[in-house]
Amino acid sequence: MRLPDHGGxxxxxxxxxxxxxxxxxxxxxxxxxEKEQIHGRTALWSDVWYRLRHNKLxxxxxxxxxxxxLVAIFAPLLATHDPLxxxxxxxxVSSAEKAGAVKQTPNSEHWLGTDQLGRxxxxxxxxxxxxxxxxxxxxxxxSLLIGLLFGxxxxxxxxxxxxxxxxxxxxxxxxPTVLGAIVIMTVLGxxxxxxxxxxxxxxxxTIARIFRSSILSVKENEYVEAARAMGASHARIxxxxxxxxxxxxxxxxxxxxxxGAILAEAWLAFLGLGQQLPAPSWGNMLxxxxxxxxxxxxxxxxxxxxxxxxxxxFILLGDGLRDALDPRLKGSV
Amino acid sequence: MGANGERLLEVRGLxxxxxxxxxxxxxxxxxxFDLDRGEALAVVGESGCGKSVTALSIxxxxxxxxxxxxxxxVIFEGRNLLELSDREIxxxxxxxxxxxxxxxxxxLNPVFTIGNQIREPIQIHLGLSRKEAxxxxxxxxxxxxxxxxxxxxxxxxxxxxxxxxxxxMIAMALSCEPMMLIADEPxxxxxxxxxxxxxxLIGRLQREINLAVMLITHDLGVVAGVAEAVLVMYAGKVxxxxxxxxxxxxxxxxxxxSLMRSVPRMxxxxxxxxxIGGSPPSLINLPPGCSFSPRCPFAEEICxxxxxxxxxAEPGHLSACHFARDFERHGKGVED
Numbered sequence: 001m002r003l004p005d006h007g008g009x010x011x012x013x014x015x016x017x018x019x020x021x022x023x024x025x026x027x028x029x030x031x032x033x034e035k036e037q038i039h040g041r042t043a044l045w046s047d048v049w050y051r052l053r054h055n056k057l058x059x060x061x062x063x064x065x066x067x068x069x070l071v072a073i074f075a076p077l078l079a080t081h082d083p084l085x086x087x088x089x090x091x092x093v094s095s096a097e098k099a100g101a102v103k104q105t106p107n108s109e110h111w112l113g114t115d116q117l118g119r120x121x122x123x124x125x126x127x128x129x130x131x132x133x134x135x136x137x138x139x140x141x142x143s144l145l146i147g148l149l150f151g152x153x154x155x156x157x158x159x160x161x162x163x164x165x166x167x168x169x170x171x172x173x174x175x176p177t178v179l180g181a182i183v184i185m186t187v188l189g190x191x192x193x194x195x196x197x198x199x200x201x202x203x204x205x206t207i208a209r210i211f212r213s214s215i216l217s218v219k220e221n222e223y224v225e226a227a228r229a230m231g232a233s234h235a236r237i238x239x240x241x242x243x244x245x246x247x248x249x250x251x252x253x254x255x256x257x258x259x260g261a262i263l264a265e266a267w268l269a270f271l272g273l274g275q276q277l278p279a280p281s282w283g284n285m286l287x288x289x290x291x292x293x294x295x296x297x298x299x300x301x302x303x304x305x306x307x308x309x310x311x312x313x314f315i316l317l318g319d320g321l322r323d324a325l326d327p328r329l330k331g332s333v
Numbered sequence: 334m335g336a337n338g339e340r341l342l343e344v345r346g347l348x349x350x351x352x353x354x355x356x357x358x359x360x361x362x363x364x365x366f367d368l369d370r371g372e373a374l375a376v377v378g379e380s381g382c383g384k385s386v387t388a389l390s391i392x393x394x395x396x397x398x399x400x401x402x403x404x405x406x407v408i409f410e411g412r413n414l415l416e417l418s419d420r421e422i423x424x425x426x427x428x429x430x431x432x433x434x435x436x437x438x439x440x441l442n443p444v445f446t447i448g449n450q451i452r453e454p455i456q457i458h459l460g461l462s463r464k465e466a467x468x469x470x471x472x473x474x475x476x477x478x479x480x481x482x483x484x485x486x487x488x489x490x491x492x493x494x495x496x497x498x499x500x501x502m503i504a505m506a507l508s509c510e511p512m513m514l515i516a517d518e519p520x521x522x523x524x525x526x527x528x529x530x531x532x533x534l535i536g537r538l539q540r541e542i543n544l545a546v547m548l549i550t551h552d553l554g555v556v557a558g559v560a561e562a563v564l565v566m567y568a569g570k571v572x573x574x575x576x577x578x579x580x581x582x583x584x585x586x587x588x589x590x591s592l593m594r595s596v597p598r599m600x601x602x603x604x605x606x607x608x609i610g611g612s613p614p615s616l617i618n619l620p621p622g623c624s625f626s627p628r629c630p631f632a633e634e635i636c637x638x639x640x641x642x643x644x645x646a647e648p649g650h651l652s653a654c655h656f657a658r659d660f661e662r663h664g665k666g667v668e669d
Contacts, residue, residue: 229431
């Protein structure tokens with residue numbers, strides 16, 4: 001029986017004319033394909049942004065945060081009145097006018113009304129946003145500075161230094177943040193700078209703990225040993241090889257921490273330890289207006305809402321970042 | 334063993350112990366060997382026999398605690414590496430001695446491009462500018478036969494296959510033109526054809542740039558093509574040290590001899606592979622006498638009583654066996 005003529009192996013023998021297999025064209029095509037993949041898939045941050053963009057709650061958070069920052073930056077331009085001006089202390093204002101100037105409900109002249117001293121609540125709110133933003137950023141930066149440094153030392157080098165650092169962190173954990181801040185503020189005295197320090201110093205322990213545990217797993221990777229075998233110094237290994245691979249939980253925590261710091265500042269100001277009157281901050285506005293909750297409850301809701309919204313915004317963004325940075329956490333996004 | 338070249342590395346009586354809760358693990362217990370310029374030495378033995386610890390001790394990379402180099406000298410170009418300061422040893426690592434690791438999938442940092450990582454040692458040690466370093470990195474990628482080096486330079490490790498990553502690791506290890514390369518099981522994690530390519534590459538580089546290679550492996554087939562001398566380790570000690578031909582065809586130690594016989598061969602028809610009975614001893618509680626005696630097919634009374642010294646069984650052929658000098662006769666007698 002004869003097999004159909006398929007062309008035997010001798011067709012592939014050297015010397016025989018080979019059909020052009022489109023080698024270079026195929027290679028060219030694969031190259032293009034790879035190029036597309038590089039730009040579509042590999043860059044971590046564009047990937048993160050892609051996933052973040054498709055998370056509605058995170059977008060809400062981002063929008064609120066952007067508005068908050070813009071308000072804080074352009075506060076003097078956005079305010080309609082002097083936030084400190086009180087007609088009660090103005091000798092040119094008549095007594096009758098003074099009586100009518102306080103605790104006005106929102107109107108076209110005073111968008112959010114006036115407070116018990118006749119000051120424009122909207123302008124005070126706008127100026128108060130600066131305090132919140134400053135505290136949020138500065139306090140978290142201080143926490144990051146201390147927390148990352150000690151976390152890295154503890155996680156990377158281990159040994160007795162690790163024990164000392166982490167036991168100190170445990171001591172900080174034993175204090176509720178606000179109670180701890182009150183203690184520190186009592187020692188340092190009231191004032192905005194001391195609020196930065198108190199909240200910042202108290203936040204380091206969590207960051208150190210997260211960073212340490214993250215480093216403990218990352219430093220066992222072979223590329224860390226490979227870097228050591230290449231002669232890289234400890235500082236270089238921590239900064240270049242460990243940091244980028246263990247910073248993700250820190251980014252999430254720090255974002256949420258900004259919200260936490262804003263809340264803590266409001267607490268302290270509420271207790272009279274933060275921004276000192278008459279300068280406005282959301283916390284001290286809240287504490288002033290709370291007094292009138294039976295007669296004019298709308299007043300306390302204004303700074304209250306501002307605080308809730310900003311804290312919520314940072315938590316939403318942090319939550320979104322956590323999902324975006326770790327796609328495995330929630331299945332497919 | 335090569336007596337032809339210039340001496341590059343001398344390891345003398347190296348002892349590296351790990352202090353664990355269970356006791357002291359004598360991972361490396363008195364290892365000595367030499368390496369000449371351009372020579373390739375294979376260090377073979379089963380898992381946990383101290384091969385990798387020996388290599389890491391040379392570069393002072395033993396995690397301390399729990400590990401510690403207790404004794405010995407590592408003379409590299411006239412300097413004892415074990416006595417160098419942290420800063421001085423960093424100058425040796427990567428710059429004079431390069432090292433590549435077993436698993437190329439994990440020994441590259443996933444967040445940086447290949448190019449970035451090859452550039453790193455160049456910038457650390459040679460102080461070249463970023464641009465010059467890039468040029469050099471691309472040349473290195475070409476040297477290790479990575480096609481389209483310029484394009485590959487910008488890629489991330491996960492876009493490379495295992496073989497390509499190992500090539501990139503070799504490029505990184507050789508970036509500062511070291512005189513010596515330590516390859517710790519460079520082909521174990523790769524498939525067979527890629528293994529052969531990587532070994533061929535190491536062999537070619539060894540010849541072309543006169544690189545001294547310390548090749549750690551448990552695959553005797555891998556050794557054959559590249560190495561000139563073989564150091565066989567068992568339970569932290571050197572049991573046989575000779576030219577590759579001697580170890581392969583005229584082994585003077587029952588462990589090495591059994592190892593050679595348990596390699597499958599294409600030119601021999603055998604129903605079953607020979608195996609070495611038992612398992613490697615615990616490095617905390619070594620058996621008395623010769624560590625291999627409980628598994629040794631030729632063991633006699635003396636073996637479990639006295640530890641055999643490393644002696645010259647024939648010129649240039651060291652073996653740690655009581656019967657090293659008349660091994661052939663002794664072994665044959667038992668086998669028959």
